[in-house]
Structures are given as structure tokens and as C-alpha cells.
Amino acid sequence: xxxxxxxxxxxxxxxxxxxxxxxxxxxxxxxxxxxxxxxxxxxxxxxxxxxxxxxxxxxxxxxxxxxxxxxxxxxxxxxxxxxxxxxxxxxxxxxxxxxxxxxxxxxxxxxxxxxxxxxxxxxxxxxxxxxxxxxxxxxxxxxxxxxxxxxxxxxxxxxxxxxxxxxxxxxxxxxxxxxxxxxxxxxxxxxxxxxxxxxxxxxxxxxxxxxxxxxxxxxxxxxxxxxxxxxxxxxxxxxxxxxxxxxxxxxxxxxxxxxxxxxxxxxxxxxxxxxxxxxxxxxxxxxxxxxxxxxxxx
Amino acid sequence: xxxxxxxxxxxxxxxxxxxxxxxxxxxxxxxxxxxxxxxxxxxxxxxxxxxxxxxxxxxxxxxxxxxxxxxxxxxxxxxxxxxxxxxxxxxxxxxxxxxxxxxxxxxxxxxxxxxxxxxxxxxxxxxxxxxxxxxxxxxxxxxxxxxxxxxxxxxxxxxxxxxxxxxxxxxxxxxxxxxxxxxxxxxxxxxxxxxxxxxxxxxxxxxxxxxxxxxxxxxxxxxxxxxxxxxxxxxxxxxxxxxxxxxxxxxxxxxxxxxxxxxxxxxxxxxxxxxxxxxxxxxxxxxxxxxxxxxxxxxxxxxx
Numbered sequence: 001x002x003x004x005x006x007x008x009x010x011x012x013x014x015x016x017x018x019x020x021x022x023x024x025x026x027x028x029x030x031x032x033x034x035x036x037x038x039x040x041x042x043x044x045x046x047x048x049x050x051x052x053x054x055x056x057x058x059x060x061x062x063x064x065x066x067x068x069x070x071x072x073x074x075x076x077x078x079x080x081x082x083x084x085x086x087x088x089x090x091x092x093x094x095x096x097x098x099x100x101x102x103x104x105x106x107x108x109x110x111x112x113x114x115x116x117x118x119x120x121x122x123x124x125x126x127x128x129x130x131x132x133x134x135x136x137x138x139x140x141x142x143x144x145x146x147x148x149x150x151x152x153x154x155x156x157x158x159x160x161x162x163x164x165x166x167x168x169x170x171x172x173x174x175x176x177x178x179x180x181x182x183x184x185x186x187x188x189x190x191x192x193x194x195x196x197x198x199x200x201x202x203x204x205x206x207x208x209x210x211x212x213x214x215x216x217x218x219x220x221x222x223x224x225x226x227x228x229x230x231x232x233x234x235x236x237x238x239x240x241x242x243x244x245x246x247x248x249x250x251x252x253x254x255x256x257x258x259x260x261x262x263x264x265x266x267x268x269x270x271x272x273x274x275x276x277x278x279x280x281x282x283x284x285x286x287x288x289x290x291x292x293x294x295x296x297x298x
Numbered sequence: 299x300x301x302x303x304x305x306x307x308x309x310x311x312x313x314x315x316x317x318x319x320x321x322x323x324x325x326x327x328x329x330x331x332x333x334x335x336x337x338x339x340x341x342x343x344x345x346x347x348x349x350x351x352x353x354x355x356x357x358x359x360x361x362x363x364x365x366x367x368x369x370x371x372x373x374x375x376x377x378x379x380x381x382x383x384x385x386x387x388x389x390x391x392x393x394x395x396x397x398x399x400x401x402x403x404x405x406x407x408x409x410x411x412x413x414x415x416x417x418x419x420x421x422x423x424x425x426x427x428x429x430x431x432x433x434x435x436x437x438x439x440x441x442x443x444x445x446x447x448x449x450x451x452x453x454x455x456x457x458x459x460x461x462x463x464x465x466x467x468x469x470x471x472x473x474x475x476x477x478x479x480x481x482x483x484x485x486x487x488x489x490x491x492x493x494x495x496x497x498x499x500x501x502x503x504x505x506x507x508x509x510x511x512x513x514x515x516x517x518x519x520x521x522x523x524x525x526x527x528x529x530x531x532x533x534x535x536x537x538x539x540x541x542x543x544x545x546x547x548x549x550x551x552x553x554x555x556x557x558x559x560x561x562x563x564x565x566x567x568x569x570x571x572x573x574x575x576x577x578x579x580x581x582x583x584x585x586x587x588x589x590x591x592x593x594x595x596x597x598x599x600x601x602x
Contacts, residue, residue: 139316142583146541147575151324154563154571231440238442239545239560251442258446258549265450272443280438 031292038288041281048278052097059091064246071264081266083256092248093270099249100278103164103233104226110168111175111225116218118172119179124187124206133180137173145170146232153241160243163236167229178221182214216293220286227282234275250275306590310583317579318368322361325572351377351569373573378565384573387558392577394464395554398477398546399539401470405478406485406535411528413482414489418524419516421494429486436483441542445476445549462551473550477542481535485528493524526597533589537582 032038051058060078061068070086072078080089122133140148145167152166186192187210195209236242237251245252250271257267348354352363367374373384417429439447452472453461459472496502497520505519543556555574562570 135312135316138313139320142313142317142586143321143575143579144537144541144582146544147578150559150563150571151321151575154566154568155324155327227438234440235442235541235545239548240564241560254442254446261446261450262454268443268446268450272446276439276443279440280435283438284434 027295028292032288035288035291037284038292041284041288044277044281045285048097048274048281049101051094052101055091055094055098059088059094061088061091063087063092063095063248065091071260071267073264074266080270081264083253083267084260084264089253089267089270092253093250093274096248096250096253096271097274097278099160099243099247100230100233100275103160103167104230106164107167107171107229107233108222108225110165111172112218112222114168115172115175116179116214119176120183120206120211120214122176123180123183124202124210130180133176137177140170140173145228146235149232149236150241153236158241158244160247160249163233163242167232170232171225171229174225175218175221178217179214182217183210186210186213220290220293223282223286223289227279227286230275230282231279302594303591306587310587314580314583315365317583318365318576319361321572321575321579322364325568326357326360328568350380351375368576373577374569376562376567377569378562378567382570384570384577387555387570387574388577391553391555391558394552395540395543395547395556398470398473398543398552398554399536401474402478402481402539402542403532403535405474406481406539407528408482409479410482410485411489411525414486415493415516415521415524417486417490418493418497419512426490429490433483433486436480437487439480441476441480442545442549444479445473445546448472448476449549462549464550464552464554469550473546473552476549477539477546481538485531485535488527488531489524492527493520496520496524499523522596526593529589529592529596532592533582533586536585540578540582 056062064087066086068078068082068086068088070082070084072082074081078088078090080093083089083092118133122130143151148170149163149166152169153162156162156165183206187205192205192209195205200209233242233249234251234254237249238255240255242251243249245256253271254268254275257264257271260267345354352360355363364374371385373388376382376384413429413433417426420426448459449461449472452458460466460469461472463469493516497515502515502519505515510519540556543554544560545556546552547554547556548560558570559574559578561567562574
């Protein structure tokens with residue numbers, strides 16, 4: 001490929017020949033399908049989602065139900081063994097998927113709700129709005145997201161809901177900066193000038209002509225954001241600042257199981273594997289999405 | 299250079315006041331006072347305690363009083379253990395945390411940069427594939443899971459390394475790798491991408507045309523330029539190592555500062571949390587300046 005192709009070319013008709021252009025999304029799907037690892041990751045994540053939703057139907061006991069023999073190794077009765085209080089570990093790992101996904105998706109929904117409008121306004125209208133956003137995000141970026149979340153948890157206590165809010169609050173600046181950069185780039189393109197010339201209002205230009213161009217990078221960033229949020233939730237739960245017992249966050253299961261590492265390593269292996277594979281799948285999916293959105297990868 | 303440095307340090311001031319204000323407001327937005335714990339205490343004692351921590355003053359006055367202390371190097375006093383200064387914790391515990399962080403940084407760069415370089419030079423060959431698979435996995439393993447794996451396999455199973463403690467070199471290995479290895483993966487990916495991009499530049503073609511061999515091109519021509527993105531992320535890396543130390547220090551029983559931050563949040567020691575977070579924020583802001591200066595030094599084309 002000799003000519004330089006920018007990502008915006010995906011949205012204009014293909015005048016240079018090549019594949020007959022159907023639609024952006026069809027192109028996207030065609031490229032995404034080729035990325036087999038990303039497809040497998042998507043499959044795995046759907047599986048995690050199914051487990052989280054149907055946890056009560058596919059586990060032998062509730063996550064807090066005690067009464068089995070404690071610290072039993074994995075067997076046909078307890079495929080992931082039992083913990084120190086005689087709770088079925090598979091039930092706890094399955095319910096733990098709920099916490100991870102709720103915090104992962106919920107926090108990123110919050111980050112999107114704050115970051116996208118602020119980034120769009122700052123990038124599009126500029127001036128004061130832009131200065132305020134840039135200085136605010138500068139301040140937020142001078143603390144790692146986990147420390148910002150810790151401040152939030154100090155002020156509002158620890159629960160799954162606060163955790164979700166804390167991570168959302170700590171991570172919106174990344175999305176705001178991304179949307180701002182994309183809007184700054186897009187608003188200089190010719191079709192924006194064309195829209196201006198036929199009398200579109202500023203608000204309409206932003207909504208209809210500029211914002212849709214931020215979709216691809218925002219989707220990719222949100223995928224990595226969910227992965228980060230799930231890690232952060234597990235991290236905070238691991239140091240005791242997350243979901244409170246008996247809630248079975250994967251981070252909590254890991255730290256509780258750590259005490260029995262010598263005798264019952266199954267208590268850390270299964271939640272650890274669940275957390276690792278979920279993060280790995282989200283990262284691989286993110287890579288796959290990024291490649292699929294990029295016409296240059298053809 | 300001196301002029302630039304002065305200007306760069308000046309931009310720190312608003313950011314620094316911003317982050318201290320943010321942290322201060324969060325900690326002071328906790329409903330109820332820190333002494334409303336239900337403990338039976340004469341009202342006069344509570345009043346004395348509140349006066350001691352300036353809690354009887356208005357919020358802006360408290361902020362000014364607090365910042366006056368911070369500017370003279372006093373980060374405040376623990377509210378749970380009266381008499382314990384935050385600055386004392388910092389001076390006693392931070393060196394240990396810094397040692398751990400430095401060791402992890404050596405792991406991250408010492409493993410990440412060479413592997414990334416090899417992967418880029420052997421692009422699409424076996425070595426590249428292996429490095430990339432390893433990096434993808436390494437980046438997805440949370441540091442606390444890696445710690446548990448190390449303790450389980452290298453500590454408990456094969457008794458190769460001590461399980462915890464601090465002071466002897468053998469005690470540094472496991473925590474430094476647990477903290478640094480995920481970031482070595484990150485650095486390897488970044489170095490690979492950066493070297494590949496650099497190798498496509500015109501001046502590399504010129505060097506080739508003049509007869510420079512492949513090794514000379516990579517080492518003398520491409521490497522320094524390819525390191526620029528790696529330099530940029532090192533500030534981010536320091537931030538990540540700081541947060542990582544919160545969990546690594548407790549898993550490996552390292553007497554560092556991270557554990558104090560975790561424990562202060564768990565034990566509602568608000569003033570300790572605030573002081574330590576302000577210390578970390580200051581450290582990170584300064585790290586950013588250092589990275590900017592390193593950038594200037596590495597790339598003579600960059601002029602601010």
C-alpha cells in the first residue's frame with residue numbers, strides 16, 4: 001500500500017478501487033473475524049457473562065452458604081473445592097464474576113457519561129472549556145487512578161456501588177482526553193466545513209458530523225478501560241478496600257485463600273485464573289477491535 | 299535549558315495545589331467528625347482533640363494551616379496514633395519502598411527493552427512470536443497473582459527464595475519481579491513497536507545505503523530514537539510501581555510505606571492517608587519533570 005490512509009477514509013466511499021465498499025461496519029466485521037484470538041476472547045467473555053447472569057442456576061449453593069466440609073480439594077461434588085468455612089468455591093467464583101462485571105461495565109459507563117461530553121465540549125468549543133478540562137485532567141493524572149479511587153473510598157466507605165463510582169470517577173479523564181483529541185482532529189476536516197457552509201448549527205455539527213468519528217477509538221479505549229477497572233476492583237478488594245465479606249469478589253477470594261496457600265492452593269488458583277483470563281480476554285479483544293477499526297490493517 | 303527548567307517547575311505549582319486541594323476535600327468530606335466514634339469521652343476532651351487537629355476551624359482555614367505545614371515539610375499527624383508524624387513514616391519507610399521500586403524498574407527496563415529490541419529485529423519470526431505471546435500474558439497477570447504464583451512455586455515448592463522480609467539481596471528478587479514483570483511486558487511491546495517504526499525512517503535507509511551492517515544500524519542509529527516513547531512512559535511506570543507496592547509490600551512482608559497507606563485507609567486514619575497521598579503526588583509530579591528533562595537530553599531536536 002503506497003498511499004497514506006487515515007482512519008477517516010473508512011467513512012468515505014472507496015474511490016481508489018479495491019474491495020467493493022459495502023459499509024463501515026461490514027468492513028469492520030470482516031477484519032475482526034480474521035483475528036481468531038479476539039474472536040475466542042469474545043467467546044470467553046460471553047461465557048463469563050452467562051455465568052454471572054445465571055450464577056444461581058448453575059451453582060450448587062449460594063455464595064455465602066456454609067455447611068460443606070471445609071478446605072476440601074476439587075472433586076466431582078465441588079469442582080473447585082471448598083473454602084475454610086465450608087463454602088463451595090465454584091459458587092463463590094461464579095458470583096464473583098458478577099461483581100467484576102458490574103464494577104467493570106458500571107465504572108466505564110460512568111467514565112463514558114462524564115468523559116465523552118466533557119471531552120467533546122472542550123475539543124469542539126475550545127477556549128475556556130478546553131483550558132478548564134485540560135487543567136482538571138492534569139491534576140487527576142498527577143495521581144494514579146488507584147490512589148484517586150482510594151481517596152474516594154476513604155470519603156464514602158467501601159461497597160460495590162462506591163467501588164464502581166470510585167473507579168468511574170478515577171478513569172474518566174483518559175476518555176475525556178481521547179474524545180477531545182479526536183474532536184480536535186475531526187473538526188478540521190473538509191466535511192465539517194461543508195456542513196458549516198450549508199448552515200448547520202454548531203451543536204448539530206458536533207452531534208451529527210464530529211462525534212460519530214470518535215466511536216471507534218472510544219470503543220477500543222472502553223474495552224481496555226473495563227479490563228483496567230476489573231483489575232482495579234480486584235486490587236482494591238485484595239488490599240481490603242473493595243467488596244466486603246461475604247461478597248465474593250475475585251480479589252477478596254484471592255487474599256482469603258492466600259492464608260491457606262500451603263495446604264489448599266485451589267483457593268487461589270481458580271479465582272486467580274478467572275481474573276487473569278478475563279483481563280487477558282479483554283486486552284486481546286481490545287487489540288482485535290483496534291486492528292479491525294483500522295483500515296490500514298487490510 | 300535553565301529557562302525551560304524554571305518554566306516547567308512553575309507549571310507544577312497550580313497542579314500541585316490542585317491535587318492537594320482535591321485530596322484535602324475528599325478526606326474532609328467524610329460525614330461526621332473523626333472523634334464521633336462512640337467512645338465515651340468528656341466533651342472538653344473532644345474539644346481539645348478537635349482544637350489540636352484544627353477541626354474547630356473553618357475548612358478554608360484548615361486547608362491554609364495544613365498547607366503551611368506541608369510547605370515546611372510537615373505532612374501532618376496521625377489521627378489514630380496521636381504524636382505519630384506522617385513525615386516520620388515517610389523518612390523511615392520510604393527508602394525501603396524506593397529500593398523496591400528501583401529494583402522493579404530495573405526488571406521492567408532490563409527485561410523489557412532487550413526483549414522488545416530482539417522482537418523488532420526478528421519481526422514475525424519465532425523469537426518475535428514468543429516475546430509477544432509472553433508480553434501479552436505478562437501484561438494481563440495482575441501483580442498480586444504473580445506474587446502468589448512466585449510464593450507458591452519458587453518459595454513453597456522449590457525453596458529457591460525466602461518468602462518475605464527485606465534486607466538481604468535474595469529477598470529482593472521475588473517482589474521485584476512480581477512488581478516489575480508485568481511492566482517489562484508493557485515496555486517490551488512498546489520498544490518493539492517503536493523500533494519497528496524507527497527502522498522504517500529515511501535516515502535508516504541512508505545508513506543502509508552507506509553500507510552500515512544490520513547490527514550497527516540497530517545499535518547506533520535506531521536504538522536511541524526508538525527509546526523516546528519508552529522514556530515518555532517511565533513517569534507512568536513510576537506511578538504504577540507505587541500503586542503496585544501497596545499490595546507487594548504486604549504480600550512479601552516488606553516494611554515499606556505502601557502498607558501504611560493501605561492500613562491508614564482501612565483504619566480510618568484520615569490525616570495519615572492525606573499526608574501520604576500528598577507525598578506520592580509530589581513525587582509523581584517531580585518524576586514527570588525529570589522525564590521531560592531526560593527527553594530534552596536524549597533528543598536534541600526537542601526544544602520547548
